[in-house]
Amino acid sequence: MDFFLSNTDVFVTAIWQTLFMVFASLIVAGLLGLALGIALYVYRPGNLLGNRGVFTVLNVVVNIVRPIPFVIFSTAIFPLTRAVIGTTIGPQAAAFALSLAAAFAVSRIVEQSLVGIEPGVIEAARAVGAGPGRIIFTVLIPEGLGPLILGYSFIFVGIVDMSAQAGLNGGGGLGDFAITYGSQRSNWVVVWITVAAIVVLVQLGQFVGNHLARRALRR
Amino acid sequence: MTSSISAPHAAGPPLVRLERVSKSYTTPAGTRVAVDDVSLEVREGEILGVIGYSGAGKSTLVRLINALELPTSGKVFVGDDELTALPESRLRQVRQGIGMIFQQFNLFRSRTVAGNVAFPLRVAGLGRAERDARTAEILDFVGLLDRAYSYPEQLSGGQKQRVGIARALATNPRILLADEATSALDPETTADVLALLRRINRDLGVTVVVITHEMDAIRAIADRVVVMDEGRVVEQGDVYDVFSAPSTAAAAKFVRSVLQDRPSAETLARLRQNHPGRIATIQVAEIKNFIGVVTTIFLEAGVDAELVFGGISELQERAIGALTYELSGPDERIDAALAALTEHSLTWNEES
Incomplete structure (x- = not known):
């Protein structure tokens, strides 16, 4: 405990690093994944812009990238990370890898949220003369908002998990702190406190998500 | 108007x-x-x-x-x-x-009643003031102006369909x-x-x-x-x-x-059990005293006629339907009666 108290400044920095990684990648992956997920949904044959060729390409790419474990994925894209961020270590590099990896996960979540929308609602929008762009932004997203928010909460938890793994690759943050100041020095108090911090973060995220989803669903 | x-x-x-x-x-x-x-x-x-x-x-x-x-x-x-x-x-x-309404109403759950009705107006590019005025007008027409700020799930099925109708009619x-x-x-x-x-x-x-x-x-x-x-x-x-x-x-x-005004095969089979005579169905015609005319024809031909199935209803304020009779008597008299029906321009068919 004394050891932890003498390193609280490192702990606080780690929290900020984690928050930065999580929220930066949540925003970037959220937007990329939203675009990719909507594309998966609308290009599916029989849907709004049904196109078997486009859909197959997107579907295969997502299926290939998504199951790669994050630790391996982030290592594999080191050259790309170096090209874009300038380095492969530190929270910014980790956030870049996180954003890419999470975007593919988000795309599936988005696609699943949209599948729940009644096709008849989209038909009603088409019947009044609405074009695809308008339907996507003023019908699909609002109609799927509740499930989308719940999906993003789920992804938030996933990103916190991945950000801890990012510590292994020198990404910094709470994962890094738990390992270098905790387990590697057999200081379990540090590990437990870090775990508690992550649990609180996850709980807060899930709570906010549930609250927003309830409002969107009016329940 | x-x-x-x-x-x-x-x-x-x-x-x-x-x-x-x-x-x-x-x-x-x-x-x-x-x-x-x-x-x-x-x-x-x-x-x-x-x-x-x-x-x-x-x-x-x-x-x-x-x-x-x-x-x-x-x-x-x-x-x-x-x-x-x-x-x-x-x-x-x-x-x-071209307005369209649907069996399942297909209302936007994320929008209020007014929001649903305003959607096609938005698509048509109307400004906010015009949209609001037209939305109020058409909601009033379908009798749902007081529910403008309700959400679809707060409405009954009939109300939902009226919102669907208002949405379909919004753009005239x-x-x-x-x-x-x-x-x-x-x-x-x-x-x-x-x-x-x-x-x-x-x-x-x-x-x-x-x-x-x-x-x-x-x-x-x-x-x-x-x-x-x-x-x-x-x-x-x-x-x-x-x-x-x-x-x-x-x-x-x-x-x-x-219309279900004629006996189905199953009904006919049941009828046959209790009615050994010949069975004929006559289509209801728009003539004065239709049943009287039919009854008289059977009486004059010396045929026993019992009404066993049928009904008369109204379609576009005119009578429509069919009556099914069991006809008993010698075959030649029944044939004569059926011929007389044809003479009176009545449509009939004998159930086999």
């Missing part, structure tokens, strides 16, 4: 014209023909009923009129536009002039397409919604196409009817004519099944 009220059965020039239209879908199981070489017209100002069993192609047919579906072959005209020759961007403009379309619009509603609410559709036709002069498998909807509001079976139009014409004297076997089969 008053001028259109005075013409309750207005049948103007064709507003919609389908020329030899077919629509087929490719499924893993093979090609499925939903609409098969259909030609028909919807006249300006009328209520056209399209009736048939489910799967007869009615829903696909109605979606050809607002180009939600494009035909595999044939031409579709709405007003002066040939939809089958227009690019998608123009089709969107055409759709703004010339045509309203109703796809099984009352099939999810209870009988009382169905009557309200049908009355509203009639009011839209009579008071606003909107041409209405009603797709349904329910005879009551046709009976209540349609001026003309199209009977569909397996993707084809098997009969079309004045509602009374089609239902009182269907000219094709497929139409006759459908008419029998919805």
Whole structure:
């Protein structure tokens, strides 16, 4: 405990690093994944812009990238990370890898949220003369908002998990702190406190998500 | 507006014209023909009923009129536009002039009642003030102005459909397409919604196409009817004519099944157990004292006639139905009586 108290400044920095990684990648992956997920949904044959060729390409790419474990994925894209961020270590590099990896996960979540929308609602929008762009932004997203928010909460938890793994690759943050100041020095108090911090973060995220989803669903 | 009220059965020039239209879908199981070489017209100002069993192609047919579906072959005209020759961007403009309502209402759950009604106005590019004014006006017309800020899930089925109708009418379309619009509603609410559709036709002069498998909807509001079976139009014409004297076997089969004024094979078999005589069904005719005339014919021929099945109802304020008699007596007298029915221009058939 004394050891932890003498390193609280490192702990606080780690929290900020984690928050930065999580929220930066949540925003970037959220937007990329939203675009990719909507594309998966609308290009599916029989849907709004049904196109078997486009859909197959997107579907295969997502299926290939998504199951790669994050630790391996982030290592594999080191050259790309170096090209874009300038380095492969530190929270910014980790956030870049996180954003890419999470975007593919988000795309599936988005696609699943949209599948729940009644096709008849989209038909009603088409019947009044609405074009695809308008339907996507003023019908699909609002109609799927509740499930989308719940999906993003789920992804938030996933990103916190991945950000801890990012510590292994020198990404910094709470994962890094738990390992270098905790387990590697057999200081379990540090590990437990870090775990508690992550649990609180996850709980807060899930709570906010549930609250927003309830409002969107009016329940 | 008053001028259109005075013409309750207005049948103007064709507003919609389908020329030899077919629509087929490719499924893993093979090609499925939903609409098969259909030609028909919807006249300006009328209520056209399209009736048939489910799967007869009615829903696909109605979606050809607002180009939600494009035909595999044939031409579709709405007003002066040939939809089958227009690019998608123009089709969107055409759709703004054609309202559509649905069996499951298809309201936007994320929007209030007013938001649902304003949506097509937004698509049409109206400014906020105009949108608000028109939304209030049309909600008032359907009697839901006080529910403007409710969400769809707070409404009853009938109210939801009225919102659907308000949304469909927001842009003042010339045509309203109703796809099984009352099939999810209870009988009382169905009557309200049908009355509203009639009011839209009579008071606003909107041409209405009603797709349904329910005879009551046709009976209540349609001026003309199209009977569909397996993707084809098997009969079309004045509602009374089609239902009182269907000219094709497929139409006759459908008419029998919805009117239920003739004994089914099972009913006939039961009747035979208690009625050993010959059994004949006479179609109700619009003549003075119909039953009296029939009774007199049997009396004069010396035939014992017992009414065993049938009924008379009303369609477009005219009598429709059939009566089934058991006829007892010598065969030659029965034949003479049946011949006398024909002489009186009555339509009959002997049940085999």
